[in-house]
Amino acid sequence: MPIAELSSTGTQKPGEPMRSQHWAVAAAALIAAQCPGGGPISTSYGPDEALPILAIDLRPLAVEALDRVVAENCELAGLWDETADGPERRQAIGRIRAVLAPEPEPREPPLFDL
Structure with missing residues (x-):
């Protein structure tokens, strides 16, 4: 299943419980x-x-898919929360997300106004 479909549907097909969430990650x-x-x-x-070089356009879709995986209503995330390694899994998702959508670096103020 393409990541674009994972990030845009938000629902799972019958018979596909959690598999698409694993694929998204x-x-x-x-x-x-x-x-x-x-x-x-x-x-x-x-x-x-x-792998071939993947399109940069996939990065925001991957971030959206990861956000769905860690959302409160996500079955997979709920199962993680019931285990001892749940926080570690969420941190791993956070690290992947940070690479895909890094925070912009703060800029120094200009030396003078133009």
Whole structure:
């Protein structure tokens, strides 16, 4: 399922409980790996071959999908909250999100007005 569909529907198809949420996280991690500051995917579940360069346009969609995964009404996030490693999982999502949508660096005030 394309990440664009995950981020735009907000609902799951019958018979697909939580699988799309896992796919959203995996897709966002692959997109983040190609961003400045993104780390390599180092898991046996990752792709065997290098991915082509992914479009920059996918970054906001990946952020939106991650936001849905950690939302209060998300079943997966609810299950995480019931486990000891729930906070760690949420932090990992936060790190991926920070790579995809970094906060702008503060600018120094200009030396003089024009």
